[in-house]
Amino acid sequence: MFENLTLFQVIIVGTLMFFALTAIIIAVISMYNKKLVTEKLAHKDALVKSEIVGIEKERERLAKDLHDEVGANLSFIAMSLSSQLKKVECTEAKASFEELLHELKQTVSRVREISHDLVPPLIEKQGLVAALRDLGSIVSQGAFELNLSATSELKQLDPTVAINLYRVLKELINNSVKHSGGNSISITLEETATQLNITYADNGQGFDYEKGMAKSSQGLKTIENRINFIGATYRMEVQAGKVTAYHIWVPNH
Amino acid sequence: MTQFLYYLMIGIFFFTIVPIIIGLIRYRKLDYLCLIIFYYLVYSFVNGVVMFVYGQLGLNNLFFYNSDIVIEFVMLGAFFWFSTQFRWFKRGIVVSAAIFAGVLLISLNSKQDYLNLLKMVETISVFLWGLGLTIQENSKTDKLSHSPHFWISAGLMLYSAPAFLIAAASNQILLLPKEQASIIWLLNSIFYGIMILFISIAFLRCSKT
Secondary structure: OOOOOOHHHHHHHHHHHHHHHHHHHHHHHHHHHHHHHHHHHHHHHHHHHHHHHHHHHHHHHHHHHHHHHHHHHHHHHHHHHHHHHOOOOOHHHHHHHHHHHHHHHHHHHHHHHHHHHHOOHHHHHHOHHHHHHHHHHHHOOOOOEEEEEEOOOOOOOOHHHHHHHHHHHHHHHHHHHHHHOOOEEEEEEEEOOOEEEEEEEEOOOOEOHHHHHHOOOHHHHHHHHHHHHOOOEEEEEEEOOEEEEEEEEEEOO | OHHHHHHHHHHHHHOOHHHHHHHHHOHHHOOHHHHHHHHHHHHHHHHHHHHHHHHHOOOOOHHHHHHHHHHHHHHHHHHHHHOOOOHHHHHHHHHHHHHHHHHHHHHHHOOOOOOHHHHHHHHHHHHHHHHHHHHHHHHHOOOHHHOHHHHHHHHHHHHHHHHHHHHHOHHHHOOOOHHHHHHHHHHHHHHHHHHHHHHHHHHHHOOOO
8 A cells, every 4th residue: 555655755644644643632632631621610510519508408407406496495494484483572583583584585586586597487488588678677777778679579489599699698798798888788689581680789899809719708609609509690890890799690490 | 946945944934033022022921931942942043043044154054953952852851851740750751861862872973964863762752741741731720721831742742743753754855856855844844833833822821820
């Protein structure tokens, strides 16, 4: 087959073959690299998802234990104490018992708050908007004002999506209260036929996202992970290098 | 025709100035590995110009051809040596350097004009080092195309593989008709041009931070 080839042809064909072979080797390595990256990302994604699911399950368990066990027991003790208090005749002892009872009732109420904070019951019962309104009333007790505007109560929203959106918005509110230097937050929830559009903004100075991420802020990473987890997308509005607003788009499930 | 091919070859060679200019513009951004390649290009360019002038004056430029093989081996060897922390890779470089030194000694004692056997050892070494570095970069980085060292090693590999065959046949090429020999040297220049292009991309992608 090759006996009719001249030296010139052998060198030309050989050189081109060597070149092509090298190019193929480089291409194969590059493709393998892409495959590795895809696998690595998928693995990371699965880890993040299982972490979020794990956190939510743990929160649920803690909330249930606090509400059903600790809260119930404390309420029972308070009730017993209250009934026993009527039998106490010594005024001094009665006063200190009453003080103790007051502390106990406060503890019961705090336990309930913590339990509700872990898994807001309003989300399940009345939907995301009601839970956010409740959160707004707590925030408004301080120096901040929360303006919530929603086209519907979003009661049909998938519970997993709702709880994750609630946590994302809560984290954003937390950031605004701590770092923005403003005094007003606005959240708009607009439901369309295909998706839910959420806009979050405050009237503060904004924050430096790069610096925030460089400081390995757990909050920002959690926001990103939770948004990815529910299959939503987001965009940050940046003005002069500072993040001033968030836009989140959640596809209808 | 031969004259045209010759000028085309020289034209491709003078393109070496492109990555040198990019390197100069981005000098502060180049890490020390890219700097080794930058100085290698400066050396290649100066050496090429000297060889060109010698050739034009009808003087014997064989010394520059042969010394180029040694200097190229040392500079590229340094690039690959410092680009890796892997012991097996460094051992490979030491082994190829030993073979190169052995062949150099044999070649110096022979009556050969052009040390083509030495060039073969050099090109095959560069190819294997390039392969090693590409595999290493693959495990180090998520985006291979963002790694300047990958671009450099890919460029060196793409040039050294065909250059190996041309070096092996270089003595026979001299016996070929001028036109055919020019086509082969032009092909060599095209592969050199590809390497230059890849190194230019590497310099553009290089960033110390």
